[in-house]
Amino acid sequence: MKKKQRDFAIRSLGTCKIPSPLTVGYFKRDDERILSDISIDVRKPFPADRLRSVSLEVAGPRERIYFEPRKVKAAVVSCGGLCPGINDVIRALVMELHFRYGVRNIIGVKYGFQGLIPRYGHEFFELAPEGVKDIQGLGGSILSSSRGSQDIGEMVDALERMNINLFFVIGGDGTMKAAQLITEETAHRKLKIGVIGIPKTIDNDLVLIQKSFGFDTAISEAVKTIQCAHVEAKGGPMGIGLVKLMGRQSGHIAASAALAQGDANFVLIPEEPFDLGGERGFLRQLEKRMMARHHAVIIVAEGAGQNLFARKGPIRRDASGNIRLNDIGVFLKDRIEEYFRKKKIDINLKYIDPSYTIRSVPANASDSILCGVLAQYAVHAGMSGKTGMLVGLVNDTYVHLPFQAVAAQRKTIDPKGNIWMLVLESTGQPLSMKN
Amino acid sequence: MKKKQRDFAIRSLGTCKIPSPLTVGYFKRDDERILSDISIDVRKPFPADRLRSVSLEVAGPRERIYFEPRKVKAAVVSCGGLCPGINDVIRALVMELHFRYGVRNIIGVKYGFQGLIPRYGHEFFELAPEGVKDIQGLGGSILSSSRGSQDIGEMVDALERMNINLFFVIGGDGTMKAAQLITEETAHRKLKIGVIGIPKTIDNDLVLIQKSFGFDTAISEAVKTIQCAHVEAKGGPMGIGLVKLMGRQSGHIAASAALAQGDANFVLIPEEPFDLGGERGFLRQLEKRMMARHHAVIIVAEGAGQNLFARKGPIRRDASGNIRLNDIGVFLKDRIEEYFRKKKIDINLKYIDPSYTIRSVPANASDSILCGVLAQYAVHAGMSGKTGMLVGLVNDTYVHLPFQAVAAQRKTIDPKGNIWMLVLESTGQPLSMKN
Amino acid sequence: MKKKQRDFAIRSLGTCKIPSPLTVGYFKRDDERILSDISIDVRKPFPADRLRSVSLEVAGPRERIYFEPRKVKAAVVSCGGLCPGINDVIRALVMELHFRYGVRNIIGVKYGFQGLIPRYGHEFFELAPEGVKDIQGLGGSILSSSRGSQDIGEMVDALERMNINLFFVIGGDGTMKAAQLITEETAHRKLKIGVIGIPKTIDNDLVLIQKSFGFDTAISEAVKTIQCAHVEAKGGPMGIGLVKLMGRQSGHIAASAALAQGDANFVLIPEEPFDLGGERGFLRQLEKRMMARHHAVIIVAEGAGQNLFARKGPIRRDASGNIRLNDIGVFLKDRIEEYFRKKKIDINLKYIDPSYTIRSVPANASDSILCGVLAQYAVHAGMSGKTGMLVGLVNDTYVHLPFQAVAAQRKTIDPKGNIWMLVLESTGQPLSMKN
Amino acid sequence: MKKKQRDFAIRSLGTCKIPSPLTVGYFKRDDERILSDISIDVRKPFPADRLRSVSLEVAGPRERIYFEPRKVKAAVVSCGGLCPGINDVIRALVMELHFRYGVRNIIGVKYGFQGLIPRYGHEFFELAPEGVKDIQGLGGSILSSSRGSQDIGEMVDALERMNINLFFVIGGDGTMKAAQLITEETAHRKLKIGVIGIPKTIDNDLVLIQKSFGFDTAISEAVKTIQCAHVEAKGGPMGIGLVKLMGRQSGHIAASAALAQGDANFVLIPEEPFDLGGERGFLRQLEKRMMARHHAVIIVAEGAGQNLFARKGPIRRDASGNIRLNDIGVFLKDRIEEYFRKKKIDINLKYIDPSYTIRSVPANASDSILCGVLAQYAVHAGMSGKTGMLVGLVNDTYVHLPFQAVAAQRKTIDPKGNIWMLVLESTGQPLSMKN
Secondary structure (H helix, E strand, C coil): CHHHHHHCCCEECCCCCEECCCCCCCCCCCCEEEECCCEEECCCCCCCCHHHHCEEEECCCCCEECCCHHHCEEEEEECCCCCCCHHHHHHHHHHHHHHHCCCCEEEEECCHHHHHCHHHCCCCEECCHHHHCCHHHCCCCCCCCCCCCCCHHHHHHHHHHCCCCEEEEEECHHHHHHHHHHHHHHHHCCCCCEEEEEECCCCCCECCCCCCCCHHHHHHHHHHHHHHHHHHHHHCCCEEEEEEECCCCCCHHHHHHHHHHCCCCEEECCCCCCCCCCCCCHHHHHHHHHHHHCEEEEEEECCCCHHHCCCCCCCCECCCCCECCCCHHHHHHHHHHHHHHHCCCCCEEEEECCHHHHHCCCCCHHHHHHHHHHHHHHHHHHHCCEECEEEEEECCEEEEEEHHHHHCCECCCCCCCHHHHHHHHHHCCCCCCCC | CHHHHHHCCCEECCCCCEECCCCCCCCCCCCEEEECCCEEECCCCCCCCHHHHCEEEECCCCCEECCCHHHCEEEEEECCCCCCCHHHHHHHHHHHHHHHCCCCEEEEECCHHHHHCHHHCCCCEECCHHHHCCHHHCCCCCCCCCCCCCCHHHHHHHHHHCCCCEEEEEECHHHHHHHHHHHHHHHHCCCCCEEEEEECCCCCCECCCCCCCCHHHHHHHHHHHHHHHHHHHHHCCCEEEEEEECCCCCCHHHHHHHHHHCCCCEEECCCCCCCCCCCCCHHHHHHHHHHHHCEEEEEEECCCCHHHCCCCCCCCECCCCCECCCCHHHHHHHHHHHHHHHCCCCCEEEEECCHHHHHCCCCCHHHHHHHHHHHHHHHHHHHCCEECEEEEEECCEEEEEEHHHHHCCECCCCCCCHHHHHHHHHHCCCCCCCC | CHHHHHHCCCEECCCCCEECCCCCCCCCCCCEEEECCCEEECCCCCCCCHHHHCEEEECCCCCEECCCHHHCEEEEEECCCCCCCHHHHHHHHHHHHHHHCCCCEEEEECCHHHHHCHHHCCCCEECCHHHHCCHHHCCCCCCCCCCCCCCHHHHHHHHHHCCCCEEEEEECHHHHHHHHHHHHHHHHCCCCCEEEEEECCCCCCECCCCCCCCHHHHHHHHHHHHHHHHHHHHHCCCEEEEEEECCCCCCHHHHHHHHHHCCCCEEECCCCCCCCCCCCCHHHHHHHHHHHHCEEEEEEECCCCHHHCCCCCCCCECCCCCECCCCHHHHHHHHHHHHHHHCCCCCEEEEECCHHHHHCCCCCHHHHHHHHHHHHHHHHHHHCCEECEEEEEECCEEEEEEHHHHHCCECCCCCCCHHHHHHHHHHCCCCCCCC | CHHHHHHCCCEECCCCCEECCCCCCCCCCCCEEEECCCEEECCCCCCCCHHHHCEEEECCCCCEECCCHHHCEEEEEECCCCCCCHHHHHHHHHHHHHHHCCCCEEEEECCHHHHHCHHHCCCCEECCHHHHCCHHHCCCCCCCCCCCCCCHHHHHHHHHHCCCCEEEEEECHHHHHHHHHHHHHHHHCCCCCEEEEEECCCCCCECCCCCCCCHHHHHHHHHHHHHHHHHHHHHCCCEEEEEEECCCCCCHHHHHHHHHHCCCCEEECCCCCCCCCCCCCHHHHHHHHHHHHCEEEEEEECCCCHHHCCCCCCCCECCCCCECCCCHHHHHHHHHHHHHHHCCCCCEEEEECCHHHHHCCCCCHHHHHHHHHHHHHHHHHHHCCEECEEEEEECCEEEEEEHHHHHCCECCCCCCCHHHHHHHHHHCCCCCCCC
């Protein structure tokens, strides 16, 4: 139990002695916490020590802070794939540092971690309110991004050389792992650098975290595509609309988009393997649907059905270290067309892959709020000397989490859980498409 | 403590003996519960009995149900003001009843509770999948609505006369109170009628409940208006954009919209009274802002500043029983213009009241999901013989709540809490505008 | 006839001797013209001289230009009310001057004509591609605006003092009149200053001109409001949605929005006076509609029904010289409610005035194209030494028009013409509501 | 000359003897016409007979009509690919026939011309106001569609068998050719069937016609995609956004979208062939751009660059008779990546093909108006006994055109004309990319 509590303990650079300059006066203490696991079974006795073991530190401004604001030099970097809301986060970090704490020295690191490595030749640029005030209307990242980590030592060299005190890192799973290594290296060198993460995953698959920014916007955009697929499916004789959505290891976008729109007839996700052939397999089920209703809408997450591919050679990975997936969208398109061709049934299949247009739109209102609040709390955490942590929303409360807490595993859809059940109810697809 | 637990206990029409027709097989038991209050203070000992006292029943399908689906006659009514998502709820109720449980007899009650009272002459109409499949794209309610309750006895007469078994009630605070009275009257008459609420409040001010449907969409629309107010404020010399948003007793829409957009300089809410005059008062603060920056954006919730009006005569109420508020928007407009006129400062004030256009748009994707899920869970609850309850989202979990649990008080913004602090940080307005 | 031709003749600052730097080589000559009036009646002989009399100079780059680009100093000003697309025009002016002609000296005049008058103290600012590249996504005007003209002499003093060669004026009817006076004053002083107008009227009521920028966007936004009014009208018992739209002297926005949406039952415009009372009057017609269908949507242009007000005292005008209109929206709301109250018929009237939110959104794609093209042609005209003119779209061709050609009268809706007839067909309202 | 006039003459089923039931009383006569070619060159004498030769009949209601409304049976069909606005046209046809003329018998033909051929087994369905009143919010076609013509005799058999008097055909180039053949066959059989076309081409490439419905919406949607491509291009090191847009034989969508957005650096269209290799070729130009600015946005129309493919075997055609194009999008993607790989320059190319999502959205306000007006005029034309014609917008006036007038050739972009020049100015791409 003690072990678990240590897992969620937040590192600190030292004692906070400086009074906060914040005039709004509702401060949080480090010992205000919330429970992580809130389910109970009234038939069983409650494990009394669970409370202490799985509680999380609540985010918020502290009455005393660690850094002298006027002396702080902060840096911001965005890493990995684009995601709606990055600019909202950057804007709010700058606004909060500048207007609430009076930090005047904020540096933007361009092109992700590459920006810290001199040989790439990317220049830094100064971030100030005037330059960021209207960027929440723009998709992407004004700092640009890049995939993959860089040499930890070289990156810490750069932070040290530039006298950075606060390093805000916007990125996903892999980025948080690198941020953890940077934290360790700075600790090893005894540098007083706070490393604070704002987790970014459009797939919404960070463990523990209720909702990551960009996800809500992604669903909104995905829904528009599904509507189009539905229109196309009904637009001609025996129409099939096939949409590939993001979701490498988890089907959250596919599942939520299906729930939002209600026109999907099949949702295929990585967590629920399926067969193509056989009486219970996907193709036969699709045929039944087509015979009964003459049109169908299929949503497939990019990580679904990877078991259907024969692996040739070793696993390949992209610059972020992600396994290169086989293209399930094109594969399904070909196999569906082949299946019906053999059965001499004319179909009209329209295949839509909207990934880039989903991830590069500006954040919607809901995500803008989430981004702004995460950034405000990240600044509070950083100014009070915390490090090696990220801010996140858990059980509808903003908390601090150590990098390791989220990097260990993915939040996937439980094929026996609520969300998937709701999807099955909504689509009417079979409980399983395995023979 | 025991008392509290009873507060959250859910009534039942009787024992569930019929196997659920659901083929998706992940059922919930009544003894699966979640904690309501999840905050802890590690400095204090934990009150061991809190767990049992404030836990809530988790929503979901039950393995055995109370009603024989083929014999069920269900009715749906929408009451009170319009709100984005009502049609999504109606659609999902019908789809779930029809396709998952095989209920074939579903009646739409027109114009709110009026529809149950013969003398109004509104006709019922049949609800079936064909008629509702595309309605999620339409704002408003296909059933229309009306304000105010009707005679409880007459309404139960109508339910009895029509042999309704399941009565789904979409409505706000007042509607839930009426639904509670209907539940009691049906119990008194020993009628086997399940009364299930789907809570609707665009103001998001139901106590306990994390987010009510329509709120997210309302924020999206409010944000567009604030953007316009900002454009107008900057569009001419000394421009002021003044936007009145919904929020009779709570400033949730005003506060969230301000956080989402980040262009507001003043947010005025019912929970935080303010003075107009005096050195610390609103008008003087506005003047300072205008002198410094030459433009300003003000958001005022409709229930804000009611203390500024001299009450003439008795309190007046509308058909829903709500107190008739004085129009703070027009009042502020006049007082601001008067203030600057006296100071001989030319200003350009543009006043925008977008209320009807905010509440009558279709639900966005996020609200569509919420509506669909609430409706699915409402059907599960109804089919398993529960009554006198509503479905809601608490601590990111869908639960059952007795009507009384939410009708007692409002969820307001704590002027010393997180949200308001974030708003103060975001706007830069003073901690207080009371002298 | 000769007289008319002179009316459409375009002034020139002198002979064009400098080869155009444009590498794209399709130039227009001044003698390429189009017909203005294209209707013919095959029963009548064609007036042979009409061709020569009413032809218009075609816009486009000239092979030889008047100004040496590197020596040109250009200024841009936006005047009058906000309108979607002003920023698109500013952006395209700057881009075209900079990248196509190599003009490096471009000045933004702030707050309309006020910006030229020293006592207002507004500073100029430099316009360059970096500062304008993303502004097409912003509503309003980055230059801000103001209403009303200023002293012509003082304004020309400013242009002379700053060595402006090209003065681009974005504005409406009144602005174009002022621009004409500026042109005359510069000619009188023998200044080599080209004055080029880009006409702006959200009401689309410039005579001759097919479509002015911002109108299309305004319709899109107006349509959303009408949809909301329709939802509100159907949302409760006996609902009436009343929408006031822009249109001081012409009903183009009201009429087009009604055609686009198809849900309006009454459209009231300035060009077609109506009675309130009497058997054929509006209120009785509305009552008939309500009795038959139980809901109604009414669109009223702000300049409609001014005959219904008793004039008290002298005509009042705003800073732009426009007559101050009585508020027909609030007036109608009151009269409708009074009418039905007297008849003891309960109605639910929702009044919506979306004007500021319509005019302050960014331009849609169609208007963006129009803005960009108008600006490109304005630059071509200016660089080739033309002055005292504006660019506009006539018979689907971009042409040059002298300021006087459009300032003389308004383009109104012909109550016996196509558009109004289409509106009557679409709404089903009576041919006349005069007794 | 006489010959040309005959080209634009409209066929009639016979004399109009029945007074129009329209209460709005502004009728058009057949001898009211407009000029087709309106350009003049003041240096040259005007060909006096041109006026008579190229004039077009103006659309509008006629004072006397041919058909007895109560006896009319009308049919509506939509053919070819989806396009925003088809449902608006269907809705307005039904509304106009029903409410203005009192036609009560309107049939919807499903799945294009297939719906007239019994062996496909598609059922007809009745069209009435209740069923179509809300369909303008839906993309696609409630009648569905199919590609390709069917046997003319069999189709006329069906019209004859069903006693159709008015046949409204929504479709493109190929559909209008088939409609012409149907007209001839009905004439041959002496059937009193009016065949009226509403031209549909999302590519906007019908000769003579100013703007076809759906084009404006397509541009709006295309612009969103280009914005995303721009965000992606700037989102990573050396980013390239490549967007394929519709346009088989004409680059109107690509060109207009580029003008609307202003972020494209290269636009490739069918009308302007280009080389890939060589110093002036596209790849070298792209490299220069990338070296200078580190990102680029490329728009390619689907029919562009077909000369770059080695033809293998005979020309293949789809069901509509269109030549099957090689996929220039994927081809360019591969060639660009190969080019930079060989040069050892790392690029990040994102390829986006949004075609299905562009064509299946609902019409925007501007297209809704166009659709509604075209349908109203189509009904007027049909009711007054005209046949073998379509309605269209020419020189900003609605006119009647015989089917042959538009079927003969395509409206393409003149590579020496205004639009292309504006695109070159806007993108900054070279005048030619041919060596």
